[in-house]
Structures are given as C-alpha cells and as structure tokens.
Amino acid sequence: MLRDLPVPLDLAPMEAKLVDEIPRDGGWRFEPKWDGFRCLAYRDGDEVLLKAKSGKPLNRFFPDMVAALAALPIDRFVLDGELTIAVDGEPSFEALQMRLHPAESRVRKLAAEQPAAFMLFDCLMDADGAPLLEAPLTDRRKALEALFKRLGKAPALRLSPGSTKREEACTWLEDTGSSLDGVVAKRLDGPYVPGERAMLKIKKIRTADCVVGGFRYAEGTEEVGSLLLGLYDAAGRLNHVGFTSTIKHAERPALTRKLLALKGQGFTGDAPGGPSRWSSERSAQWVPLAPELVVEVRYDQVTGGRFRHGTRLVRWRPDKAPGQCTMEQIRPR
The missing domain is CATH 2.40.50.140 (Nucleic acid-binding proteins)
Structure with missing residues (x-):
C-alpha cells in the first residue's frame, strides 16, 4: 500500500528561492529548470500516485503517465520531477494546462495524442526501500541514476542532466526560451528539505x-x-x-x-x-x-x-x- 512507503504521501516538495545570478562559490550542482508541472510520483505494487506541488493528485489528468509508471519493472519508488508535454519537439505549458479539463473523455483523447513525459531530478527512496530525505544530494543522485538504469527502455521517463560547472549553467541560462525556464542550483551536500526553499532558481529576465x-x-x-x-x-x-x-x-x-x-x-x-x-x-x-x-x-x-x-x-x-x-x-x- 502507498501509505506503507517510508516517504509520507503528504510530503511537500523542496522548493527554490529566486536569486539574481548563478552562485559563484563551489559546492553546487546545476540543472536546467524545466517548464512543466512539478510532480512527486509514488508507486507501491499496482498503486501509483502523482501529486502536484499544491498537494492535489494529478492521476486523473495524466492517465498516460500513471500507466507508464505502473508498467515499470521496479514496483516501489518515490521520485521527484517535472511533468512535460512536447509539441513540435518543445515542451508546451499550454498543452499541460489543457490536461486540466473536467471531462475525462477529453483528457484521455489529449493523453493519446500528446503523451506526457516525466523529467526526473531527485530520488527520495533507495532500491532497498529506505528513505533518502536526509541523504546529501550526491547520494540521492547516485540512487536516481542507478534506478533509471534499471528501468531499461522507458520512453515516458527522462533523466534531467546536471553539471557542477558554472560555465555550463550560464550557457543553459542564455539558451532559455520555450524549452527551459531557467537554471536551478542545489547544494551537493544538502538534504531534501520538504516545503522549504533550500534550492536556488535563476531565470533569464x-x-x-x-x-x-x-x-x-x-x-x-x-x-x-x-x-x-x-x-x-x-x-x-x-x-x-x-x-x-x-x-x-x-x-x-x-x-x-x-x-x-x-x-x-x-x-x-x-x-x-x-x-x-x-x-x-x-x-x-x-x-x-x-x-x-x-x-x-x-x-x-x-x-x-x-x-x-x-x-x-x-x-x-x-x-x-x-x-x-x-x-x-x-x-x-
């Protein structure tokens, strides 16, 4: 049962504070800020829960992603990431908003025409079922990469890239447009702090x-x-x-x-x-x-x-x- 997982179902995702520039000191991991819906994904056996940053469930609006996660060869995980939908090869926030439709028939039609993808950037439970909230980002990232490798071919899932090089983060920031929403900076030794702005986000104004x-x-x-x-x-x-x-x-x-x-x-x-x-x-x-x-x-x-x-x-x-x-x-x- 989902409630038996070691990560609470009412967990608030860790958030980011807006700052003016990419940090210059060391000890940071930089990642692109994707233009989508923030989502925590829980799975235990046949049960899957997609939860928005607001705390509301998203299963009804993303039946395609629920099915994709339920079909994975690993049946227990808690992942943090961003739901995106590509239109003409670029993530479209409008397409995501269209999914929030009251008619189930309309949602399923959109899901078939423009399936969603899940951009993964954090892992909150390891392969042995132990919570990783207190673990540093370096350990959580290793667990995420190991889990992603075990998933094999999973077209609906993506692994968000990252870098410890500020120059690369600056390049991402300059390239932000319809596909990216900016850059996120995370402390390499930082734990996952639910509900707190423990990360930094930098947007191109x-x-x-x-x-x-x-x-x-x-x-x-x-x-x-x-x-x-x-x-x-x-x-x-x-x-x-x-x-x-x-x-x-x-x-x-x-x-x-x-x-x-x-x-x-x-x-x-x-x-x-x-x-x-x-x-x-x-x-x-x-x-x-x-x-x-x-x-x-x-x-x-x-x-x-x-x-x-x-x-x-x-x-x-x-x-x-x-x-x-x-x-x-x-x-x-």
Whole structure:
C-alpha cells in the first residue's frame, strides 16, 4: 500500500528561492529548470500516485503517465520531477494546462495524442526501500541514476542532466526560451528539505515595451492598482498580454488622474476577462484607455502569447510610439 512507503504521501516538495545570478562559490550542482508541472510520483505494487506541488493528485489528468509508471519493472519508488508535454519537439505549458479539463473523455483523447513525459531530478527512496530525505544530494543522485538504469527502455521517463560547472549553467541560462525556464542550483551536500526553499532558481529576465490599454483600481480604493498591458498583432489589433502592479504608492494619485483623462476604446483584440470565481466584481472591472501610453516591463515567461506572471514596471517610455509595441517582442526565438 502507498501509505506503507517510508516517504509520507503528504510530503511537500523542496522548493527554490529566486536569486539574481548563478552562485559563484563551489559546492553546487546545476540543472536546467524545466517548464512543466512539478510532480512527486509514488508507486507501491499496482498503486501509483502523482501529486502536484499544491498537494492535489494529478492521476486523473495524466492517465498516460500513471500507466507508464505502473508498467515499470521496479514496483516501489518515490521520485521527484517535472511533468512535460512536447509539441513540435518543445515542451508546451499550454498543452499541460489543457490536461486540466473536467471531462475525462477529453483528457484521455489529449493523453493519446500528446503523451506526457516525466523529467526526473531527485530520488527520495533507495532500491532497498529506505528513505533518502536526509541523504546529501550526491547520494540521492547516485540512487536516481542507478534506478533509471534499471528501468531499461522507458520512453515516458527522462533523466534531467546536471553539471557542477558554472560555465555550463550560464550557457543553459542564455539558451532559455520555450524549452527551459531557467537554471536551478542545489547544494551537493544538502538534504531534501520538504516545503522549504533550500534550492536556488535563476531565470533569464527579459523586457518588453507595452501599450497601457487599461487599468484596474486597487481594491477598496479609487486609485490605480494595476496597468493592463497590450501589444499589437500583425492585423493591427491591440491584444491584452498581461499586467503590472509595481506602482509606487506615492505616484498613484497623480497617475490615476492622468489615466482617467485618457479613457477611451482600450483593447481592440483580446481583452481582459470578466469576473471569475477567484475575483470579486470590483477586482474584475477595468477602465479602457486610449492607446497613448507606453511602459517598459520586465517579465520571465510567456505562455499562449501572454505573460504568465505579473510583470515589473521598469520605466515609462514617452519616446516610444504605441504602434511600435508589437507581439514580435515576446515571440520565442
């Protein structure tokens, strides 16, 4: 039974703290940061559990991976890794998101058309069934490589590469794009620390010039809380691509007055969505603006033509024409 394994089923995966650069001192192992769903995989006999970083089970959404793990010649393991789906040879976060569908028939259809892969980067139980949480990374990596070798031909599983050379990690960081999300640094002598940011992650930060196509009020106030960002597509439509809320409080009253003077058409292509179960009616409302203001923002990742996370405001660009702010800036290269 899964509950008899020496690694708790409610274990929180070890996480990483975002830092500005790859560490320069020794004692680190560097690995690519894969653009997927973090996953802990448990197996004991016929039972398999895929668990997301949130603690929720993923079996329902990845029946292909459950079947692949259940078919392996080793029937007891606990592995840490990243679920990915390749589209045209590159990992696609959009394809992963599509798996989170309420209809089982739809999920199984997607699983057959675009099967998932599991990128392995840690082993939490050795071949004898002993937990490895207290073991240093060097020992856990040896156990992972030994287990992977015993698996033989397992097309759904991959072994994440790694290096102790900073120069190689720098190369990975420069090459980050649609396939990689950055670089992770792990202490060679470090144990597996559940739920703590005991690793480091370094992302390649990019910038883009965006049109301010609207704004939302800060909750409970009459002042701007976030700027809604837009970029023009090839047809000349202004599409909503994300937001930035890193506005200094002292600047908000004057900025709100400036924005209200520009109330206008707003986005002419994709527009911000309406209320959802995660937002109040007030927070989902937005004020459309004439496309006259341009800001430069920092971002880390793009999914489906939009910034995946909130961006950071770098500066206003009065020298930049709104029509120069195009989708080409954020397309994968």
